[in-house]
Amino acid sequence: MPTPSPETLDFLLTRRSRPAKTLQVPAPDRDALMPLLRAAARTPDHGKLEPWRFIVLEAGAMPRLASAVEACGTALGKSAEDIAKARAQFDQGHLAVAVIEVQKPSEKIPAIEMTYSAGAVCLALLNAALAAGWGANWLSGWPSHDRGFCQEALGLADHERVAGFIHIATETNAPPDRPRPDLTTVTEWVSA
Structure with a gap:
């Protein structure tokens, strides 16, 4: 019989990203961020390849x-309008992990x-950031898919790309929940 972890299941059933524009200082310092990175690095990596890495973007990097x-x-x-929207995550950001x-x-x-592993x-x-009490949001946007931006601004090699920018800081308000999928329309049961 499995050993349940009701607190963990409750967290997963109620988790909600925080809009990046509502995140304020303080952001986690390096010591507070390391356990979150360790938790993320426990993701299945399909053959022990570690097909991902982290670039921590601290406040001083955001204007650049x-x-x-x-x-x-x-x-x-x-x-x-597209430029302003894409800039906003860095103009307003305090800490992000690419x-x-x-x-x-x-x-x-x-x-x-x-x-898939990088997305996971x-x-x-x-x-991990939400469970640790921080506000967090996963963003991308057109710059994350542009080779020029990725190579010049982040120093990525040809075999690398941005899976996401995870913004982490202090949440200023908890957003209301949003509609979730109707499981009856996205679930198929196969018994034979």
Whole structure:
């Protein structure tokens, strides 16, 4: 018979991301962040490849990244609205962890499995931050998918890409819950 952990299940059933724009200082310092990174690193990694890594973006890096978004967006011909929206996560951010997907050569593990693992790391880090009492949000946006931005602003190699920016700081207010999927429409039971 399994040993239940009702507190953990309750957390998972009620967890809710906090809008990044509502997160304020303080943000976790390096000592407070390390257990969250350790928790995220326990994600299944499909063949022990560790197909991801972390780049911790502290407050001092945020203005540089916001400027890089603006320069990249201007060069790409993005609208002022698209640039402002993409800049906002760095203009308003206090600390974010860029989870970087790292594609590694493998004859046994398909590339898509490495992508899944990097996404799982994002969710694990988000949940670890929330469980530790911080406000947290998983963001991406067009800059995270732009090779130029990723290489110039984050120093990513050709075999790397951003899986997500996990913003972590102090929540200022708990948002209301949002509608959740109707499980009867997304669940199929197969018994034979």
